[in-house]
Amino acid sequence: MKLNLINSPLKADLELIEKELEKSIHSDIDLLQEASIQLLKAGGKRIRPIFVLLCAKFGTYDIHNVKNTAIALELIHMASLVHDDVIDEADLRRGRPTISYTWNDRVAMYTGDYMLARSLDYMTNIEDPMAHRILAKAIVEVCKGEIEQIKDKYRFDQNIRDYLRRIKRKTALLIAVSCELGAVSAGADEKTYRILYRFGYCIGMSYQIIDDILDFTATEETLGKPAGEDLRQGNITLPALYAMEDTQLRERIFKIRENIDTKEMEQIITHIKNSDAIEKSYDLSQKYLNKALVLLNDLPANPAKKMLQDIAKYIGKRKY
C-alpha cells in the first residue's frame, strides 16, 4: 500500500499544496530558487500537509485557509532537513545530492533560513494567536530535541525513556502539531484538536521507531546510505537499546566510535538484525499505532477519520 493511493480523495487539494509550495519558495535570486527547487523536487511524503488537511476536516474545512498551515509546516520541515544535512555533513538526501554538497554549507544555511522565514510568513495568514503559540513552542522543542540528540551521541548508558523523549521532540511533535493545527485552523473544538494532537503524537512516535528499525533492516539502495549508519554516528536508537540487553552485544556496541572498523560494524549490525531487538521495536511501534487508532474512536465518523486510520495502518507496514 502506498501513501499516495490512500490519499486519493485529497488529490486535488494536495496538488494545490504542491503548486503553492513551489510558489512559496519562488525567489528572483537564481541560486536560491535553484537550491529550494532542488529540495522541493526531492519529494518527500508530504505527511505533515496530509495530516493538516485531514484534521481540518474535523472543523470547517476551507482549503484556502488551511493551506497556509499545511505550507508552513512543510516549509519548516524542509528548512530543518537542509540544516540537518549541514549538521550531518550529508552528501545525499533521499538519494539526491544535498544543498550543502551541491553548493556549500553557506548556501544551505541561507536556504534553510529563507524557508523558515517563508514558513512564518505563510503562517501569519492564520489569525488565531493560539495557532502561533502552538507552532512557536513546537519549533523551540524540536530544536531542544536536536540538541539532546547531539548531546546523547555515543552515550551508551542511556535508556528507552531517553530515546522516547528524544524522538518525541525530534519527530512526533511536528506531526502532532500538524494534526492539532489542522483542526485549530479550521476552528474545530478543543476536545477534537486535543485528541488529534495525541493521535499525531502516537503516529509520529511509531513513524520514527519504524524509521529507526529501517535504518538497520533496509537496503543501502533504499536508504541512500549504508545500513546501521545511525549507530555508527553514535545515535542510539530503539533497536540498539533493545540489542544492548544482550551482555555480549552490549560490550561490542559500547565500543562503537566514528572510526570503527567496517567489518566489525557490519557484524554488529548483523547481530542486531538477528536478535529480537527488531521485533521488540516493531512491537513498541505497534503499541503506539494501536493507541492512535483507539484515540480516533472518540471522533465522529467521517471520510477523514477513515483516512487517518488507513495512514496509521500504512505506517505500520511501510518498508521505506
Next chain:
Amino acid sequence: MAVFDYEQQIHNLKKRVEKKSFHPYFSQYVKPSKIDEDRILFLTYSLQNTDIPKEEMDTYISAAMLAHYAIDMHEKVTEQQLTSIKEKQLKVLAGDYYSGLYYSLLAGYQNIELIKDLADAIKIINEQKINIFQMGKGNDQLFMKSIKQVESILLTKFNGHFNQSSVYNELIEEFLFLKKLLNEIKNMRAGNENLFFKSLANCFLPHMPKMTELEGICYKYATESKLKLEDMMMSLPKLPSIVKTRLNQINSDYIDLSSPRVEEK
C-alpha cells in the same frame, strides 16, 4: 528620555537577550555572539512616543534582537576557525533555537503583523546574502545595496511596523552601513578571512583588483554614508544625545581609518 535611561535600558535589554538565549549545552561549545548595543539603541528609539507598555516594548525589542542573533549565529557556521564538528552542529542548532525563541516571544503577545514583518526582513536578508555570495554578475553599487539591506532591513521593518518616520529609517541604514564598512576594513587590515572583500572583488571580474583598490572603493562608499549622516544630524535636531554620541563616535572611527594603508611592494 534622559541619556541615563537609554543606557540603562540598553544594559537591561542586553541582559534580557543573554538570559533568554542561554542554553547550558551551547555555552560549552559555542562562543556567544556579541550583542550589538547600537541595534538595541535604534530599536528602543523606534518605540519612543508609542503608548506600548514597557514589558511589551521590551519583549518586541528582545524578539528583534533574537532574530538578529539567529542570523549572526548562522553566519558563523561557515567560519574557518571552527574547532570541532560539534561546534558547527551546535551553531546551526543555536541559530534555529533563537529563531524559535523570537517567534515564541511575538506569538506570546499575539503580534502577528510584527511576526510577518520580521519574517519578511529575514527572507530579504537571506536573499541578499545569497546575492552577495554569488556576486560576479553585478557591480559594486549592487553589492553595496545588498550589504546595506542585510545590515538594516530588520530594524527598518521594525521601525516601519511602529509607523516611525522614514527619515529615521535612512539614519539606521546609513549608520549600520557605515559601521559595517569600517568593520570590514578593520578586519581586512588585521588579516582576517574576509568574504566581504572576496565578494566585492568578484564584482570586477575578470579584472582582479588589488586590496588597496577595494579598500578605496569601500572608503568612497563610507565617505558618502558619513556625509549623509552628517546631513541627517542637522535635519533631525530632536535626536537623543546618546544617538548623537554614537554618530560622533562612528565619525571618529571613520577618521581613524582614513589614514592611507601602506601598499605592499
